Structures are given as C-alpha cells and as structure tokens.
Amino acid sequence: MGGASVAPLHAGEARHSRAVALSGIRITFTGRGGEQFTAVEGVDLHVADGEFVAIVGPTGCGKSTLLNATAGLLVPSAGTVAIFGEPLSGLNRRAGYLFQAEALFPWKSAVDNVAIGLEVAGTDPGEARARARDWLGRVGLSAFAERYPHQLSGGQRKRVGLAQVLIRDPKILLMDEPFGPLDAQTRQIMGNMLLDLWNAERKAVMFVTHDLEEAIALADRVVIMGAGPASRIIGEWRIGLPRPRDISEIRMEPAFHALHREIWSALRDEVVKGYRQAEEPA
Template sequence: MADHALEFERISVTFRAREGGGQRYTAVADTTLHVRAGEFVSVVGPTGCGKSTLLNIAAGLLEPSSGEVKVFGQPLRGINRRAGYMFQSEALMPWRSAIDNVMVGLQYRGVADAQARREAQAWLERVGLGGFEDRYPHHLSGGMRKRTALAQVLALDPDIILMDEPFSALDIQTRQLMENEVLALWAARKKAVLFITHDLDEAIAMSDRVVVLSAGPGTRPIGEFEIDLPRPRDVAEVRSDPRFVQLHSQIWAVLRDEVLKGYAQQLNKPVLGAVEGAA
C-alpha cells in the first residue's frame, strides 16, 4: 500500500460562467495536499473558499483544470472507487428504510441481497441503530439519520472517507456524540479521512493534522498543523487540554484574516482589520 492514500499535486480548478461573456473564475489554484494512509486530516477555511470543491475532486466527481490527483499512488481517472463520500445533507432515499438505505451501495456493487442485509444490519448495530432498521428517514431524528448515512458509507469498506461538514446541522450534544462515534470507528479501522468543517474546535478535536485554506478566489493551503494531542480523545473533554488551547490560538492566528477577507468579499466591502476571538 502506498504511503499516501490521496495526493493533490498542483491542482487548479477554473470555472467559466454561462453568462457575462463566459467570465472565468479560479476557485482553487496550485494546491498540493497529501493525506497519508490511516491519517485523519481536516480542512478549514472561510465560507466559499473551495473546500467542497477539493472533496469533489477527490471523489472523482469533478476533474481539475490542471494538476493531478493520485489514489494510493495511481492517477485518478473517473470516479474514485476507493472512496466513500458522506455529504453535508443526508443522501438517504426517503422511500427506503434505514437498512435498505445502508444496503443500496452494496447492492450496486453486486452483493447478494441476503449478504447485503446482514452487513447492513451489522453496521446499523455498530452505529447504535439496532432495532431501528425498519424505520424510514422521516421517522428518525437528525442524529439517527446521520448515523444511517455513516453506516451507508462505512458498509462499503472504503479505503478513503470523504466527509463534507457532516454534523453541521446537529445540536451540540448530538454533534459531539457523532464526532466521538466517528473517532471510535476510525480508530478501529484506520481509514484515511479527509474532513471538511467550518468548526475549528471540531477540526482540532478529531484530527491528526489540520490544513488551513486561504480565502478565494484562487484558494490554496496556507498552513498545516500537526495535532499532537493524545488518542483516544473525547471531543468535549479535549477542549480543556492546555495544548488544545495553544493549537487553537496558533491555527486561528492564520485563519482569522482569511475569514475576514472572505466575509468582506461576500459583503463587497474592504477588510477593516483583524479582530480577536474565535470564528
């Protein structure tokens, strides 16, 4: 197995507007980013800076304008078959029960229905949903739907897990429970994870490394921080660790001005200067 599960090598992404004379917009510029096998990497940056664009490239849903993506040392061509993608909004089918939703990816891969059901049931139990397999999404709480979506991804046993702000819509207590569940499952299987979040606390609490992106256009990495907090971690308790506070201060010092730039661009106003405090 290659040392790196996922490699972005000098990736740029330029979009052309359909209106306004086909004006070009460079969302991501000259970005190099590596995720090692078994490593949990979080990416933080201002709103609209292109974080989700990187995930779509990693999944093979979007082809970069220039540069190369490698998966375990091999150039990515088309859909990344070694990755599972957990979206910000649940990709559950409302007409299918929880177990049927978890089964669907296995069925698409040609797994026999009986085996797919057994594996889906095992994963639902692993994420704490034993006994809820026959419930439909509208009968599940927000946290339960997230658990179902997580089981749906993990049932495929991907070597790389791509997560796009998967817990942002949850209340803080449910969110922390889900974060701890993900960490426990990750520790057991040690898959490579590329995790997108707006929450710097979440990024530090969960990750081996945090990458900071600049404000757009032309987003690029401007800082990388090794998170040397001991594992296993409880995402609530680790926030009181003095090293956590120190890391937060260091990363926020890099991220703060980019957040202000992104905010000013959205308002079409000049940046007035830095402010203290968390994002």
C-alpha cells in the same frame, strides 16, 4: 508549507503510503454568462494511509470542490489527483463520501439504505441486509432499521449515512461538513462515534469543516485554506494530542487551547478577508 509539498507523481514515483495526493490542483467553474470563477488554485495536499486530515477554511473557500475532485465527481482544471499512487480517472472507487446535504434514498428504509452499497456490488441481498443491520447496530440505530429517512432525526440520518458509506469498507473517507446542521451536543456524540469507528479501522480521512475546534479535536493534521476565490492552503498544523480522544474532554486540555490559539490567529485574517470580499458589491 514546509515539507508538506508533494512531489509530482509521474511514472515510478508512486508512493503507496499516500492514500491521496493532490498536486497543483486548480478548479475553475464557468458561469452561465461565460465568466470564469476559480475556486481553488495551486493546492498541493497529501493524505497518508490511515491519516485523519481536517480541512478548515472560511465559507466559500472551495473546500468541498477539493473533496469532489478527490472523489472523481469533478475533474480539476489543472493538476493531478493520485489515489494510492495511481492517477485517478473516473470515479474514485476506493473512496466513500459522506455528503453535507441529505444524500440518503428517501424511498428506502434505513437498513436498505445501508445495504444498497453491497447489493449493487453483487452481494446476496439477504447477506447485505444482515450486514447492514450489523452496521446500524454499530452506529446505535438497531431499533430504527425499518424507518424511512423522514422518520429519523438529522443526527440519526447522518449515522445511517456513515454506515452506508463505511459498510463498503472504503480505504479513503471523504466527509463534507457532515455534522454541520446538527446541534452542538449531537455533533460531539457523532464526533466520538466517528473517532471510535476510525480507531477500529484506520482509513485515510479528509474531513472538511468550518469549525476549527471540531477539526483540532478530531484530526491528526489540520489544513487551513485561505479565503476564496482562488483559495490556497495557507498553513497546516500537526495535532499531536494523544489518542484515543474524547471530543468533549479534549477541549479542556491546555494543549488544545494552545493549538487553537495558534491556528486561529493565522485563520482570523483570512476569515476577515473572506467577509470583506463577500460584502463587496459584485
């Protein structure tokens, strides 16, 4: 992993440029019958402030559990999570999390869904709603403020989700295959929107995906995880493609293809391994 390994973050060693520092993370689940399942093991990963890191790996490699550990929704079985140099305890208050599954409140309209994060933080409801409208405008949904989630398309719901998370101005943005269920065109539009918003206010981003092309097009750095169980980081690549980028255009660049070929050749073996394990009888 070259120079990417993270020094243990004990007293006095806090490096504040590191928004997220995961070191020696192991996450083990105990099944109903008492059997142990280790999702990830020995993961060292750091994300600098303002850096966009994409985490790619075959299905079931425990990418999401890393995000959950960073969010504080899950306590790792071993290892430490440090946020801006401070060990994480409880929920990560500086992180915003865009979930893979539907996470909007179905009983709230789009504008109320976006405003809620401010409201619970004590912002005056009128002001919260005004700012929520502003954010809906930024994600191109001004006309849909009063709609309920079920009246929006999948892509629109994701945009509301993005506004809901970003309105709280988190320093760290965690995204778990946020565009997974969308069609290819919508994914590109969403990707460009995400990059525009991120360019305006650079946050540390951990973006989990199984789509290598998407990862290369979006990120500053692509981290590849091996097949589970007990998956590890098997490699990482810096993506030096110039910014600002246009996702649909950047895919035509020779540099993009070269990177893609290089990373894919490393990932392929793991994907094959992942399939083989999935097909083996339990």
